[in-house]
Amino acid sequence: MSLSGNEGYKCKECGLTFPTEEQLENHAQEHIRLAGVFNCDKSKKTFSFRDELDKHLLVDHNE
Numbered sequence: 039m040s041l042s043g044n045e046g047y048k049c050k051e052c053g054l055t056f057p058t059e060e061q062l063e064n065h066a067q068e069h070i071r072l073a074g075v076f077n078c079d080k081s082k083k084t085f086s087f088r089d090e091l092d093k094h095l096l097v098d099h100n101e
């Protein structure tokens with residue numbers, strides 16, 4: 039990782055910068071977490087996989 043001056047650590051996903059590498063890693067985990075979340079619009083339940091949401095819609099909402 040190359041740093042120019044004191045710009046800090048830049049997130050490759052969204053371009054936000056953080057003063058420490060630890061904070062950047064915590065932030066990066068958020069991207070990973072959010073990428074794997076599927077929300078049901080009807081019951082506000084969340085699922086880690088698209089398949090689980092599809093199954094939930096079928097079973098709980100008859101879609």
Ligand SMILES: [Zn+2]
Nearest residue numbers: 049051052053
């Ligand atoms: Zn980011």
Ligand SMILES: [Zn+2]
Nearest residue numbers: 078080081083
């Ligand atoms: Zn639901």
